[in-house]
Amino acid sequence: MKERTGPGRVPSKSPQAQSKPNRPGPTGRPGKHTSGAKPEKAVPKGGAEDLKPGDKLVVTIKRLGINGEGVGYYRRKAVFIDGALPEEVVKAEAVDIQPSYLKARLSEVEKRSPLRIEPPCPVFGICGGCQIQHLSYEGQLAAKAELVREAFERYAGLKDLKIQPTLGMDRPWDYRNKAQLQLVRRDGELLAGLYEAGSHEVVDISGCPIQHPQVNAAVAKVKAVLDELKIPLHHEAGAKDGVRTVVVRHGFQSGHLQLTLIATTDRLPRQEEFIRLIRQELPDLTGISLNVNPKKMPLIFGERTILLWGEEAMKESLGDLEFSLSPRAFFQLNPAQTVKLYEAVRAAAGLTGRETVVDAYCGTGTIGLWLAPYAREVRGIESIPEAVEDARENARRNGRANASFFVGEAEELLPRWAKNGLRPDVIVADPPRTGLDRRFLDTVLRIKPQRFVYVSCNPATLAKDCKVLLDGGYRIESVQPVDMFPQTSHVECSVLLKWGGCK
Template sequence: MKRIAPITKNEYIEEAHFEDLTHDGNGVTKVDGFPIFVPDALPGETGRVKVVKVGKGFGFGRLVERHSDSPFRQEPPCPIYSECGGCQIQHMTYEGQLQVKEKNVRDVLERIGKLRDLPVNPVLGMEEPWRYRNKAQVPVGLQDGRLVAGFYQKRSHEIIDMDHCIIQYEKNDEVIQKVKDLCADLGIQPYNEQSHKGVLRHIMTRTAFTTGEVMVVIVTRTKALPHKEELIKGLTQSISGLKSIVHNVNGKRTNVIMGDDTRVLWGEEVIHDSIGDVKFAISARSFYQVNPEQTKVLYDQALAYADLQGEETVIDAYCGIGTISLFLAQKAKKVYGVEIVPQAIEDARKNAALNGMDNVEFEAGPAEVVIPAWYEKGIKADVLVVDPPRKGCDEALLNTILSMKPKKVVYVSCNPATLARDLKILEAGGYRTKEVQPVDMFPQTMHCEAVARIEWEGDPHVSDD
């Protein structure tokens, strides 16, 4: 039976009570159980709301007047926070952010995973939750005849021009500004999304926190980069620590930032960074965590849950460039890493060599194909680690885990909803989730990572839903 919304567009909720936050930071109020999502409202607050949109299962509102404030409300320190779509919860104190993230992880594990008595620890946060991102990538456009670069405005593709971002490492701000100014001075034309004309689409920079090495990536629509030599000269003379200038070509009509054609214009193909005692070579296309301080916290937690004694065989599914694999290899007898992206596997092998680790092997291919093939060769994991993308584990991989029955599974998740879904499947197959540790990798946003410790008990669990 079709549900009829208890409220209509343009109607007012005179005394809305906000009880939660959505994944994109909107406050949640309900009318007869029907949720209305309202920007700039925090849990525990009340206010007057105008309903601006009503859908089948939820609506959207605008906060007309706030009647009470959350104890966690603060003035956002960023001057363009109200316009920019880069952060969602700067108007909330960091203490409040950690509390709401813990609640969200706990709630989703209960609602989707049916894991009601599961220990969920307080979120591991940062001492200084600003200036943590080692990578910046900003779109470029033309406004009022001048080149601009910044993040997109909320719910639009309108660029908010900026000269600094307080969640980016200061060096990235400096580099972006110098690239922007130089391209403007040289008359390099910004890309126009509507007409699919122009040259400069994105500016990307990476700064290695431990070495200070800097990479600049210039993404263009065209294969030719105008004023290439002047650009290289200007960048090398003005940016300290610069080790690499890379040109990427993306000629497609797409929201994807980088294209397939990548070439080094100047310097080296990689920059180098470390997480703990493990060194990494990072290319323009490498997936490398953007918050190195919290990455160590996350990987230390995964290592603690694996509880390696030096005699174990470990399989790392979704291994990327080998970041977790090499952390595990410090304690394991042998680590096997698998990743579907061949370039990532090449990087992983180089990183193993860079660290002198010969107890780790990498193979390119789908985890759900490669791991059973290893199993047939007699390679059986004592501990299996998964760090999947936001969509979670492939169903075939979950079935592979249930067939192989490793004693321990350590699940590193960037999406609590798919973590909960996958844990429910593993629990039904005989595993027990012992503990979950959330880790805040992205302060000022609603994103939260989590690590789950899972052990084989052989007693299939049937949920009561």
């Protein structure tokens, strides 16, 4: 599970992803609500192809889409409506009409879902970080399992696939250990937030309910000190130099607090005063760093990081694993759920201590290191050299001598290893949202490991790749969704496939 999501604009390649959310009203639903009212006829006549923007529709919502929008059908054409929930009958206005789908804006809920609730966040539907706060947590878990089920039915032709209940949290709030927020001044007030979906307007998310309270408190104090010292922001009053972003990370186990400011230059105005004041305000700080990023690009971090005070890296744990995290180092955003996910992977791998395991797309090696005590050997593959260095250091720090990590593309290294005689008993793959390369899948089908554990954050590519393996002789033994990011539409999944011989 890579760091791919969280508060902020939600990336997606699906056609329905970019419509602006509709903010629910004070009763937890948009607009007027007439429970049990008989739905009126839709205004437009003719087929769905005759619709025009502005036409009024009445739609019964069947399910949630991958971005948390309600999905229904109007004359056999899929309709995507932000803010609508399954089993609701809603009135909506067509806003974007495409040959195979249309998007509509919710105007009224005629028949309300019993699972609809009032979202607690005042900027829900605006900041774009959470898509389904208006759905009860029970409903969220069920909807995420349904997203996985629907993907396997659509892309793998499996209508009766057994899916385990989604592993959720006892408290689905305060779980994010890291905030990465843009800084702007508006009407004299310094704001820290995220870009509103489809725009460059920053939405202030002070007190975000899914961030850990320590993170929220630290961000608030950083803003106050920056404001007190009048430290300029990037592009403020036309200035090219200045602070762009504040990044705060809190160690749930260690209690450490790490602060990184991202600026266009390698020194802050009034830098020594800033360090002195922020240390007074945040006594738990273990390190303050300045990352330099003068370029206009979508990447938040630049290539150079300067330590201003304290320790360069903070310590944190995941189970019995200990990590040292530099400001740019990847670490799971929801540690509690990460343990549940990794335990699901370990159970699926069925290790006895005699197996050779390949951990493909391994990142900083967390899954492989989690499995290493239960395997004979673990080999990790990752294309990013810095991540491999982190994985090797993590292995040394934790005494995982049977775990080794290699730089390369999984679709190139695995075939090379196979050609040289490697026959892993278990392969674990945790690829990006785009899924597995066909060369990798073909190698898996050629070397036929007894168990293949697929970890994915994209149900569509997961199901498509599993279809290739199913056609090649594998069978699905278990499907375990895990709720890594409550209040969002994202779902992680661990699937166990076993070799069963060709059909």
